[in-house]
Amino acid sequence: MSKLKPAVNSADHHQGNVNATITLVEYGDFECPHCRRAHPFVKRLLQERSKELHFVFRNFPLNEIHPHAYVSAVFAEAAGKQGKFWEMHDLIFENQDRLNSNFLLSLAEGLGLDLIQFAKDSKSEDVQNKIEKDFESGIRSGVNGTPTFFLNGSPVLTYDETYESLLDAVQLETEMKQH
């Protein structure tokens, strides 16, 4: 698998310590059950390794097999326009079995978003382009399914859908950085 292309940049949604030595990137699909499984692992890592870790999420919706993946990505990006990307990201994963447009809209309401602006942003080229660019960057980086993780630009090939495998990969990268 290739290296991450392009590298993490200002267009990305960031979480954690931006000055951290370790950057974890996830290519994810909001309706993918494997991404749902990985979601609490990433949250736990961010809690336990808050000083060392910087996390970025890029959209990789597989629309043809997950009919709500794209609209979920649009809603998360539109929420991001009002500074609530991560809140929406978390809510979508936590309610993955209930995804439809009405339910997603209720999440936007629950977050206290300006719904008129939200509707405009949902239809904007800017949001669509962000999702398309995320997807293309995933393809260019050799992503072949979701979730795919990259640590400091290199693919994590050892993730086996356990927290420990993700933690071990981060730990290994941390040790390499220290030597």
Place this chain on the structure above:
Amino acid sequence: MAPEFDLFMTPDQKINSVELKGKPVILAFYPADWSPVCGDQMTLYNETLKLFRKFNAQLIGISVDSKWCHMAFSENRNLHFPLLSDFEPKGAVSKLYGCYNETNGESERAIFVIDEQAIIQWSYLSPDDINPGADGILDALEKLPNLK
């Protein structure tokens, strides 16, 4: 030159490779409909069609499964590109491209990028259990000499 072929893509419709001249073609041989890795690979390529189209490229999947099996698989996965049936004589086209596994009687996981003049410009053989992704295909399409 890319070997020619004439195979069923639906129960009553064939594709002849001569008809494909004039545009780049991505031929993706794979072992079997319904197998987990093949399913993931075809699903990924289905989503990548929009990027392939930027190069005016036609994606075609090929395996030794029957045309009826392809039809069910394609409908199940919502695929928007043809799957060709290298069924009778079994694996004949896969053999022409040097990617037929005689031991298990399936095509290997091999990709060919063919230019507008039907010349193979890039190929890649992936292990059966690895989904090769689409980055290599896009890189190859970008390097096609006849790209207008």
